Amino acid sequence: MxxxxxxxxxxxxxxxxxxxxxxxxxxxxLDINLIKDLLxxxxxxxxxxxxxxxxxxxWLYGPxxxxxxxxxxxxxGVLVDFRSLISIHAENHRDHKCWKKKLPLMTNKKGDxxxxxxxxxSKSYGKLYACVTGDFMFLMESTSELVSVYDSIPSFIRTIVxxxxxxxxxxxxxxxxxxxxxxREISKALNPESDFWK
Numbered sequence: 001m002x003x004x005x006x007x008x009x010x011x012x013x014x015x016x017x018x019x020x021x022x023x024x025x026x027x028x029x030l031d032i033n034l035i036k037d038l039l040x041x042x043x044x045x046x047x048x049x050x051x052x053x054x055x056x057x058x059w060l061y062g063p064x065x066x067x068x069x070x071x072x073x074x075x076x077g078v079l080v081d082f083r084s085l086i087s088i089h090a091e092n093h094r095d096h097k098c099w100k101k102k103l104p105l106m107t108n109k110k111g112d113x114x115x116x117x118x119x120x121x122s123k124s125y126g127k128l129y130a131c132v133t134g135d136f137m138f139l140m141e142s143t144s145e146l147v148s149v150y151d152s153i154p155s156f157i158r159t160i161v162x163x164x165x166x167x168x169x170x171x172x173x174x175x176x177x178x179x180x181x182x183x184r185e186i187s188k189a190l191n192p193e194s195d196f197w198k
Contacts, residue, residue, distance in 0.1 A: 004052045007157045012056065014164050018171055021071045027058035027081050038086055044101065045120035049153035054082050062088070070109070072176040074160050074169065075183060076130065076149075077108025088138050098146050102129065104138045113138045114149060126152050130196055149196040150187075159190045 015023055035054055036046055060070075062084030072078055080088070088104045101119030105128065112132045117124045130149035133141055150156035163169040168182040188197035 004049045004154050004157070007154050007161070008052060008056050010161050011157050014161050018164065020073075020171060021069075021174060022060065022073055022078065025060055025069055025071065027061055029055050029058050030082055035082055038082075039118070042086065042089070044103065044118035045125060047116070047118055047126050047153075049126060050103075050116060050118070053079070053153055053157075058082055068174075071171075071174040072108055074106070074163065075108075075176070075178045075180075076106045076112050076114050079106050080104060092138060092140070098140075102146075107138055115146065116153070124148070127194075128153070128156055147196045148194040149191070151191045151193045155191050159187050162186050162190065 032051065032055060035051065039046055058081045059079035061081045070078070085104045089099065089102075092099050092104075099115070101117065101122065102115040103118050105114045105116050107113040112130065115129045115131070117127050117129065119125060127148055128150035129146040131140060131144050131146050133144045150159065160169070163178075163183055163186055166182065166186065168179045168186060170177045184197050187194075191197060
């Protein structure tokens with residue numbers, strides 16, 4: 001089993017090395033018991049890698065996505081703070097069956113977003129899914145579909161780290177430049193079970 005804390009530390013050191021603005025913009029972590037209580041109350045699994053991800057920091061407060069402080073972590077945008085993702089799920093899960101037991105993790109201003117399967121009974125528990133035909137802030141169109149994009153949170157983090165280390169992701173001020181071909185190669189290699197990169 002992968003040690004997600006080592007992988008997250010690698011991400012942190014990578015972001016420090018390039019002085020990524022998200023380090024200053026991200027909120028402090030919430031109490032782990034509060035996170036667990038909210039997940040349990042909403043009938044989500046306590047996925048260990050997800051919990052570890054939100055113990056590094058509380059990521060970007062939802063309203064900051066709408067101002068000049070917005071900065072992308074990957075081509076899918078930026079990780080959203082825990083309270084915002086719970087609220088966003090509550091607003092969307094009734095309208096879209098594919099949101100059942102899935103939590104929103106990331107979004108960008110193009111409308112792409114990522115959800116994580118938090119259903120302990122699912123064969124894809126802990127897997128990440130992308131929607132690339134949505135609207136900003138996790139809104140889906142009638143034709144939107146989800147496709148597996150990262151095999152797990154550890155493979156997702158390793159993919160981001162590798163993309164920064166190889167220059168596939170390059171930050172210019174607050175704009176993330178992405179070499180799409182190299183991103184696909186790296187992502188496919190590190191996420192062999194996910195359909196998005198095939």
